Amino acid sequence: MEKDADGFYTPATIPSGATTDPPASDASQTTDLIKSTFEVTVTLADQQADPNSPLFSAKTFEELGLHQDLLKGLYDLGFSKPSKIQERALPLLLANPPQNMIGQSQSGTGKTAAFVLTMLSRVDFSKNKTQALCLAPSRELARQIMSVVVAMGKFTQVQTEYAIKDNLPKDAKHITAHIVVGTPGTMTDLMRRKVIDVSEVKVFVLDEADNMLDQDGLGDQTLRVKNMLPRSHPVQIILFSATFPEHVRSFASKFAPNANKIELQQEELSVEGIRQFYMDCRDEEHKYDILVSLYQLLTIGQSIIFCQHRHTADNISKRMIAEGHKVASLHGAKDASERDSIIDNFREGREKVLITTNVIARGIDILQVNMVVNYDLPLMNDRGRGFDNDARPDVETYIHRIGRTGRFGRKGISINFVHDKKTWLQMEQIEKLLGKKIIRIETNDLDDMEEKMKKALK
Numbered sequence: 001m002e003k004d005a006d007g008f009y010t011p012a013t014i015p016s017g018a019t020t021d022p023p024a025s026d027a028s029q030t031t032d033l034i035k036s037t038f039e040v041t042v043t044l045a046d047q048q049a050d051p052n053s054p055l056f057s058a059k060t061f062e063e064l065g066l067h068q069d070l071l072k073g074l075y076d077l078g079f080s081k082p083s084k085i086q087e088r089a090l091p092l093l094l095a096n097p098p099q100n101m102i103g104q105s106q107s108g109t110g111k112t113a114a115f116v117l118t119m120l121s122r123v124d125f126s127k128n129k130t131q132a133l134c135l136a137p138s139r140e141l142a143r144q145i146m147s148v149v150v151a152m153g154k155f156t157q158v159q160t161e162y163a164i165k166d167n168l169p170k171d172a173k174h175i176t177a178h179i180v181v182g183t184p185g186t187m188t189d190l191m192r193r194k195v196i197d198v199s200e201v202k203v204f205v206l207d208e209a210d211n212m213l214d215q216d217g218l219g220d221q222t223l224r225v226k227n228m229l230p231r232s233h234p235v236q237i238i239l240f241s242a243t244f245p246e247h248v249r250s251f252a253s254k255f256a257p258n259a260n261k262i263e264l265q266q267e268e269l270s271v272e273g274i275r276q277f278y279m280d281c282r283d284e285e286h287k288y289d290i291l292v293s294l295y296q297l298l299t300i301g302q303s304i305i306f307c308q309h310r311h312t313a314d315n316i317s318k319r320m321i322a323e324g325h326k327v328a329s330l331h332g333a334k335d336a337s338e339r340d341s342i343i344d345n346f347r348e349g350r351e352k353v354l355i356t357t358n359v360i361a362r363g364i365d366i367l368q369v370n371m372v373v374n375y376d377l378p379l380m381n382d383r384g385r386g387f388d389n390d391a392r393p394d395v396e397t398y399i400h401r402i403g404r405t406g407r408f409g410r411k412g413i414s415i416n417f418v419h420d421k422k423t424w425l426q427m428e429q430i431e432k433l434l435g436k437k438i439i440r441i442e443t444n445d446l447d448d449m450e451e452k453m454k455k456a457l458k
């Protein structure tokens with residue numbers, strides 16, 4: 001199985017044991033789609049051979065001590081070599097006795113495989129008992145993680161279940177699945193009602209851990225889940241994220257005591273392949289006009305437009321649709337089934353432009369997304385502190401938002417809209433903290449804009 005251009009995993013076109021060598025020449029490779037896959041494959045091989053790249057590894061998956069069935073799953077997905085985080089984290093994660101882990105690596109560098117392979121390695125498939133729990137901050141991310149569990153566990157007997165809203169029948173009595181993936185509210189509820197029996201849980205994973213532990217994020221709910229875990233035996237606690245801001249680091253160390261730590265330096269946080277731009281807009285209304293003028297470019301690949309508020313996402317998508325553009329909007333006020341169908345449509349390429357809020361700022365992995373627009377810059381007060389006129393920029397959320405593009409060595413573009421002194425200063429702070437230049441694009445010169453963008457994507 002390989003992940004096709006559209007997202008979730010589909011039957012294989014790459015045979016078992018695939019390598020990153022270019023596929024043998026074949027007349028069918030003349031289509032653009034296949035040509036671009038070919039180019040990505042070649043540059044990926046180069047990057048995985050470069051010791052300075054976060055995709056580099058000196059080892060093979062065989063050397064990391066994985067079970068044969070999991071190696072089969074990996075090769076079936078077209079993975080040929082580990083990335084740096086996989087190479088460094090997996091031996092520590094799989095060692096016995098199990099040890100906790102706090103792992104940090106740039107967006108799109110393969111953290112999911114590291115914790116999914118750990119869960120799959122630790123489960124005893126002969127027992128119909130829940131043995132691993134994984135929490136993520138959104139249902140969209142929980143569903144994506146589950147698709148990776150199922151794909152990597154394809155040659156195992158793994159049984160899985162979701163702990164996300166409106167997924168199980170209200171009268172569901174017992175979950176016996178080996179691995180349960182969900183969001184903290186529903187997970188707490190199912191544990192409290194003893195629908196999930198946690199007595200044999202051995203692994204507890206927090207993806208996007210800084211957000212899951214932050215008191216301004218999902219901290220309280222995550223702690224509730226942890227407090228319900230068994231005390232009769234040690235549970236391996238695994239925390240992963242691209243960001244671990246100072247204010248959650250010490251809590252993370254208490255949450256996962258004596259953890260092995262893999263950390264990044266501040267200057268390593270931003271991904272090389274993502275070129276960052278900004279556009280100086282006159283005012284709020286001008287931001288809308290500029291977004292509309294960008295439409296052609298937004299639809300070359302796929303794009304995600306981030307807004308600060310749900311109503312902004314709804315308003316601009318309604319206006320654009322009324323003007324004849326095809327866009328979709330997604331945020332947390334929509335009901336579960338609608339959210340699922342919107343993200344699935346986007347994942348499968350039926351929608352090319354997704355206007356959204358921070359709900360999908362983290363973790364979502366859609367390879368064809370080559371552009372991210374920060375229609376509104378992310379601010380600290382987005383995290384629920386209430387409105388604050390002097391809001392500081394939320395650098396972590398910024399890193400995660402732009403990380404929806406440039407996945408695993410691909411190229412991507414991010415564009416920030418600024419429209420007054422305040423937003424300009426906020427962006428300047430982000431630029432300083434990340435130590436990476438954000439380049440200006442003229443709002444009145446569409447040709448220049450197109451040229452700069454195409455160059456950045458080459």
Ligand SMILES: Nc1ncnc2c1ncn2[C@@H]1O[C@H](COP(=O)(O)OP(=O)(O)OP(=O)(O)O)[C@@H](O)[C@H]1O
Pocket residue numbers: 003078079080081082083086105106107108109110111112113241242362363364365367403407408
């Ligand atoms: N060893 C590998 N070889 C080839 N592709 C890989 C490998 N590891 C991961 N990938 C692919 O890289 C992409 C990014 O991986 P993943 O979603 O795990 O990133 P991440 O580090 O969790 O990012 P984020 O911080 O945004 O959550 C996925 O499409 C995944 O299938």
